[in-house]
Amino acid sequence: MMKKWAGAAIAYLVLVMAGYTIYDGFFAEPVQEQHEPENHEVNEDAE
């Protein structure tokens, strides 16, 4: 039972990662140099 759930999650994760890799390789524009790994913390430098 546990293995089934874990397997499903890993398969899904791999699928998402593969999807992103494909998208990033073929369609995405190059990421700008000013890379800020910003989530919900306000970027003090930007301010």
Add this chain to the structure above:
Amino acid sequence: MSDAALKEVQLPISGMTCAACSSRIEKGLNKLDGVQEANVNLALEKASVKYNPDVTSVEAFEKKIEDLGYTVVSEKAEFELLGMTCATCSQRIEKGLNKMAGVKKAVVNLALETATVEYNPEQVSVQDMFKKVENLGYQAKVKQDAENEGADYREKEIEKQKGKFIFSLILSLPLFWSMVGHFEFTQFIYVPDMFMNPWVQLALATPVQFFIGKQFYVGAYKALKNKSANMDVLVALGTSAAYFYSLYQSILSIGTNAHMVELYYETSAILITLIILGKLFEARAKGRSSEAIKKLMGLQAKTATVLRNGEELEIPLEDVLVGDIIYVKPGEKIPVDGEITEGQSALDESMLTGESVPVDKSVGDTVIGSTINKNGFLKIKATKVGKDTALSQIIKVVEEAQGSKAPIQRLADKISGIFVPIVVSIAVITFFVWYLWVSPGEFAEALEKLIAVLVIACPCALGLATPTSIMAGSGRAAEYGVLFKGGEHLELTHEITTVVLDKTGTVTHGKPVLTDVIVEGNMEEDTFLQLSGSAERQSEHPLAEAIVKGIKEKGITLLNPEEFEAIPGFGIKARVDGKDLLIGTRRLMQKYEIDIDTAQAKMESLEDNGKTAMLVAVDEQYMGIVAVADTVKETSKEAIKRLKDMGLEVVMITGDNKRTAQAIADEVGIDAAIAEVLPEGKADEVKKLQEQGKKVAMVGDGINDAPALAVADIGMAIGTGTDVAMEAADITLMRGDLNSIADAILMSKKTIRNIRQNLFWAFAYNTLGIPVAALGFLAPWLAGAAMAFSSVSVVLNALRLQRVKLNEKNG
């Protein structure tokens, strides 16, 4: 309507998440016509309903519970049927099964020769169904491959939750990884670009939010539909706020630098993962708190060797009938309650009474099912089987106690019922305070505070605080041979200030024995005893029986009396071996004008020592005295000292004369003895003590103690006594030992202390957590973790009661 005409049913319920759920179901059931009282226990996941069967039915309760959005758990059984020949047979069985109380749906398949039955295990058992099928003229047996199908639904639920947790954890970990970039001190950790992408985050968070988190949405919907709110509402609100705000930001980010947006996907996913983990721990701990019942059930023997039609057969326990002669070899368990008809042995009754010393039993003695026959071969006549055995009764009492509600819980229930709407209001206020004044225009920041308040405030711990302690406490007490009939008694017992003990059968063994023989005339002691024993032989008075038994034990052969006459209140008159005998009180001797002047001093001395002395005259001449006494239990003195050390007042009450009562009281260390009390007067004496403001526990064993047991604040019945006394009492002490009184009080004290700790932490947690979250000191995911572990900590604290040791002398 009298209580006798009311019925009671237990319904296992699934889908409850917190105290708000249980109190909603309770309210719903109590509103139904014909329901006298409904109690829902969140920890046991059971509803117990007392109702008038003429007005309402179990189906109505099931419908109500389902309307409220919960499920009444039913079990499925499949069994093989033998003897069916046509469709009429299958229909007959189907109808018969469907008519049984507790059977929801029965389907009989003629071709496969099977029956599939959906039933409430609290109302009906598979064995009951087998009996029904047999009564209809067919046979039923368990389907070989279906034996394990009825596995505990709780176990299955735990397995499912475990799987969901693993799934959720795997998808949340990359989101958690992305969080490290938020903090100064973790910024050195590498985070793959991929995990910072809002669409990847969305893809990972969505299954957690809606697939794993579906249970919270469903729960919230059901609660809101019924115009109430529970923990699910808070979780659904909090996580949805985080998820949908992030989704909105993701959409806005299209065409811009996607890495710059403020996202909260990890908050919602981690929250859900942690809450599911908390639920998982909680479910496992809850399972452990019902271990006492499982232990008790495990004590039962599975089979019995019975003698039927001259043949020795090994049959399942369920098939043993009253009157069956059962063979029990040394080392085997006694299968059912019965009476020894042949053989003698020492029996280990520790599993039921907690008493470690084996008890010697021989022909005529009663034996209790599930006790162990240590060393002799026994033949037993079954007297009680199935649900009537002592063990089944004990299991029933413990189950009922665990399912009952202690008054202290009502407050927690009330608070958690109104908690959610208050919390939502506080969360909304927090949001606006932050958005309008603290950080004007910072929507994301205000939202974060709102989520933290919503999540920290779940009242789960509050709902679990009392029932888990009651379950663990009453279960542990049962292992020590102390059976509480309900949570309220477990709560009240610790307030006791005065313990009133009945003398006969409680402080003493209740069985008089011959203690003294004084021969004063010109006669050999053996002849004196032979004449006295022979004269008393036909008397049925307990004192006469004690004399006869004592004389026989001395190896003296008794004769048959030629004449015998019992003179009630005085004694007996008999003719033995050509001699006229009178045995009895002073008044008997005075009636027949026999001079007893020389006996007075000795008689008084015997009475001062708590003995009952009887004068013996042979051929109208005083010849001596035989004295009997009820002996004090070996443990009484120590147990009474224990009670006094606990600061309790101990009083003895008896119908005996003052001198005898005082002698016994002195022997065991009781300060106050109330003597010469008529049976009906015992209750009045208890009332008098209560009028002085004392909380009284009455301890007794006989039918005559029942009124006093009922009047007392707590009635404790000695388990070796009568059923009537046990019925009237609030607590049954399975051991005859008075140490159990101190054990019961101690267990009550420890349980109440545990409940108070739990309630304190649950309240403190919520009342402190909310302002901390509102002031912005708590990140939402931390609030989620704290909330999940608050429930776990409450349950774990309650489980400490399972390790309590009671027989400490210092209490």
